[in-house]
Amino acid sequence: MKKIIHDKTFVPFLTGKDIQQAVTRIAEQINMDYKGRSPLCIAILNGSFMFASDLFKQLSIDAEISFIKLASYKGTSSTGNVVTAIGLEAVLHNRDVILIEDIVDTGKTLSAFLPQLQDHQPASIKICSLLHKKEATVHPIKIDYLGFEIPNLFVVGYGLDYDGLGRNLDQIMQVEH
Ligand code: 5GP
DSSP states (O other), X not given: OOEEETTEEEEEEEOXXXXXHHHHHHHHHHHXXXXXXXXXXXXXXXXXXXXHHHHHHTOOSOOXXXXXXXXXXXXXXXXXXXXXXXXXXXXXXXXXEEEEEEEESSXXXXXXXXXXXXXXXXXXXXXXXXXXXXXXXXXXXXXXXXXXEOOSSOEEBTTBOBTTBSTTOSSEEEEOO
């Protein structure tokens, strides 16, 4: 069924069942890859809260989770795009870090944040994203755990919003085109 949010019409794209299957598949991969280790998951708010929660419930390894917000602002021409991580209090040195994102679009946010994360000298960093808009790539990001490659169209639901609304949908909807 279609849904109108603000001024846009959205059509069904991924069902709750599709999403849960992807979550289970990713959790199984992480459980296998991190067997005997204790990774620290860092979920990037706001959009990833639902995905991070569902994924975390399915991790059977000794995993920890922490939540951060990334605030971006324009730096000087030499520094380019700058992001500040709010709430990054965990000690990352020598930790296996898994970054949890809702969607990688141009890759700008993560490409600005990853070097800062590297400065903390974690043992490893892996990226887990529910969605990836490959066609929108400006800054290529290697996604280690991915739910779905999706077309370059705006989506809402399952934590993702359109101007504040739509986060509570249990499915993901795509803007009608
Ligand atoms: P990037 O820096 O990779 O271009 O953008 C990443 C961020 O842009 C995501 O974390 C998300 O907040 C936002 N974003 C990109 N595409 C979409 C989309 O289709 N729908 C929504 N709701 N947010 C998006």
